[in-house]
Amino acid sequence: MAYDLWYWPGIQGRGEFVRLALEAAGVGYRDRARSDGVEALVDDLDRRSGIRPYAPPYLVDGDFCIAQVAHILAWAGEKHGFGAGDQAGDLQLIMLQLTISDIVAEAHNVHHPIAGDLYYEDQKDAAARAAENFREQRIPKFFRYFEDALSANDGPFVLGDRWSHVDTSLFQLVEGLRYAFPQRMKAIEGDYAKLIACRDAVAELDGIKDYLASERRLAFNEDGIFRHYPELDAA
Amino acid sequence: MAYDLWYWPGIQGRGEFVRLALEAAGVGYRDRARSDGVEALVDDLDRRSGIRPYAPPYLVDGDFCIAQVAHILAWAGEKHGFGAGDQAGDLQLIMLQLTISDIVAEAHNVHHPIAGDLYYEDQKDAAARAAENFREQRIPKFFRYFEDALSANDGPFVLGDRWSHVDTSLFQLVEGLRYAFPQRMKAIEGDYAKLIACRDAVAELDGIKDYLASERRLAFNEDGIFRHYPELDAA
Structure with a gap:
C-alpha cells in the first residue's frame, strides 16, 4: 500500500516536511x-467538496484525506511508529511541530511580507526590512x-x-535556513550545538x-519557501 | 478542578479562541x-525548561502543559466533549482549526507585515498594501x-x-474581522450565509x-490580533 501525496511539483516547500518523515520511516x-502534473493536482483539489484541504500538501488513502503539515505528521507518526508512542509524548511532539510550522510561515513571509500572490520583486523593500528582523530576532x-x-x-x-517527525522537520528547517541565509547561519550555528547535532x-x-x-529530493530554488536572495542575507 | 490559562492580559488575542471553547463547554x-498580572505570566514562562510553550496561550493542569491554540482545542475538545467524538471527525476538525490559525496569522500580518516586534506606525505603508490583498483575495x-x-x-x-471548537473559533474569526474590517465585512457577508449562521x-x-x-470578555482593541485601523478597511 502507498499513500498519494499531493503537493506542488518543482519545489520542496511544505510538502518536503511530509516527504522526509515518510522517507525516513520507509x-x-x-x-x-510530480508524476501526473500540476493540472492533476488542481483537478484533484477542485473535485473535493465539503471538509477538504485548504491547500496542498495533503495525503490521501482511499477515501481518507488529511491536510496541514503538522497534522499529517502527527497522524502518520502515530500510525507508522515515528511519534512518541504515548499520548503525553505525542502531545509534546505536536506542540513542537506546530512551532516549526510557525517559523516556516515566517520564513516565507520574509520574501513575501505584503502578500503571497504578489511577486517578490514588487515587495523587495518590505522584504529587506522583514529579513533583517527575521535574521537577527526571530531565528535566534x-x-x-x-x-x-x-x-x-540526551x-x-x-x-x-x-x-520522530519533529527531528526530520528540524533537519529541513536547518537545511532551508542554510540555503536562504548562508551568512547568517554560518555566524550563529555554533550557538546551537544540539540543533545541529539533531x-x-x-x-x-x-x-x-x-x-x-x-x-x-528536489533542489532548493527561488519558487519555494526557503529562497536565497543574497540581498536578504547578512551575518 | 479548573485549568490555569496563561495568556497576555488586556487583549483577546489568540487566547480568546481557547476561552470561547471552554466557556461554551462550561x-x-x-x-x-488577568488575576496575577503580566509579570506572573513572564515568570511562569521563564521557569519552564525543556519542551515548553514557545509563547502564550498555554493551558496548565498540574504538571501537564499544552500550547498552540489548535492543539489545545483538539486536546480539550476530545477530553471535554466538544470534539467530534470519533477519530475521523476529530481529524477533520483539527484540519479546519489549523486553517483558522492560518487566517488568524494572516490577519495579524496585515498590520505587522514587516515584523511583529516593530510598531504599526513604522510599517503603515506595507500594511496598507497587505490589507488590500487580505480584504480582496484572502478573506473571500x-x-x-x-x-x-x-x-x-446540515x-x-x-x-x-x-x-465543536471549530464553531467557536469561526465565531471569533467573524467577530474579529467585523471589528477590523467593518466596511469589507458588510460588503461580503451576504455571500457566506452558512458561516454567518454558524x-x-x-x-x-x-x-x-x-x-x-x-x-x-474583553473588548477588541488595537493591541490585539484584530485591529481596527480605518485606513486599512474598505468595502
Missing part, C-alpha cells in the same frame, strides 16, 4: 503531482527554543535516541541518506 | 495573567473554504446540530451568551 507514497529566538527542547532528553533527537543525526538515517541521494 | 479555568478565499466545510452537514455547526448559532449558546455579557 513508508511508501506516490508524489502524484526559535533556535533557542528548539535547543532547549533537544535538552529534554539527544541527538528530541525523544533521545529515537527519531540535523546531522537525521542526515545519517538510512532512509534519509537514500532519499537525499535520489532524484526524489 | 469548563472551569483561571485566567492567570478562506470564507469560501469555511462555507464549504459548513455544507458538509448546519448550523460544522458537525450539524452539535457545536456565528449566530454560537452566539446563542448558553455559555457564550453568559460569557459575552460578562467582564471576562
Whole structure:
C-alpha cells in the first residue's frame, strides 16, 4: 500500500516536511503531482467538496484525506511508529511541530511580507526590512527554543535516541535556513550545538541518506519557501 | 478542578479562541495573567525548561502543559466533549482549526507585515498594501473554504446540530474581522450565509451568551490580533 501525496511539483516547500518523515520511516507514497502534473493536482483539489484541504500538501488513502503539515505528521507518526508512542509524548511532539510550522510561515513571509500572490520583486523593500528582523530576532529566538527542547532528553533527537517527525522537520528547517541565509547561519550555528547535532543525526538515517541521494529530493530554488536572495542575507 | 490559562492580559488575542471553547463547554479555568498580572505570566514562562510553550496561550493542569491554540482545542475538545467524538471527525476538525490559525496569522500580518516586534506606525505603508490583498483575495478565499466545510452537514455547526471548537473559533474569526474590517465585512457577508449562521448559532449558546455579557470578555482593541485601523478597511 502507498499513500498519494499531493503537493506542488518543482519545489520542496511544505510538502518536503511530509516527504522526509515518510522517507525516513520507509513508508511508501506516490508524489502524484510530480508524476501526473500540476493540472492533476488542481483537478484533484477542485473535485473535493465539503471538509477538504485548504491547500496542498495533503495525503490521501482511499477515501481518507488529511491536510496541514503538522497534522499529517502527527497522524502518520502515530500510525507508522515515528511519534512518541504515548499520548503525553505525542502531545509534546505536536506542540513542537506546530512551532516549526510557525517559523516556516515566517520564513516565507520574509520574501513575501505584503502578500503571497504578489511577486517578490514588487515587495523587495518590505522584504529587506522583514529579513533583517527575521535574521537577527526571530531565528535566534526559535533556535533557542528548539535547543532547549533537544535538552529534554540526551539527544541527538528530541525523544533521545529515537527519531520522530519533529527531528526530520528540524533537519529541513536547518537545511532551508542554510540555503536562504548562508551568512547568517554560518555566524550563529555554533550557538546551537544540539540543533545541529539533531540535523546531522537525521542526515545519517538510512532512509534519509537514500532519499537525499535520489532524484526524489528536489533542489532548493527561488519558487519555494526557503529562497536565497543574497540581498536578504547578512551575518 | 479548573485549568490555569496563561495568556497576555488586556487583549483577546489568540487566547480568546481557547476561552470561547471552554466557556461554551462550561469548563472551569483561571485566567492567570488577568488575576496575577503580566509579570506572573513572564515568570511562569521563564521557569519552564525543556519542551515548553514557545509563547502564550498555554493551558496548565498540574504538571501537564499544552500550547498552540489548535492543539489545545483538539486536546480539550476530545477530553471535554466538544470534539467530534470519533477519530475521523476529530481529524477533520483539527484540519479546519489549523486553517483558522492560518487566517488568524494572516490577519495579524496585515498590520505587522514587516515584523511583529516593530510598531504599526513604522510599517503603515506595507500594511496598507497587505490589507488590500487580505480584504480582496484572502478573506473571500478562506470564507469560501469555511462555507464549504459548513455544507458538509446540515448546519448550523460544522458537525450539524452539535457545536465543536471549530464553531467557536469561526465565531471569533467573524467577530474579529467585523471589528477590523467593518466596511469589507458588510460588503461580503451576504455571500457566506452558512458561516454567518454558524456565528449566530454560537452566539446563542448558553455559555457564550453568559460569557459575552460578562467582564471576562474583553473588548477588541488595537493591541490585539484584530485591529481596527480605518485606513486599512474598505468595502
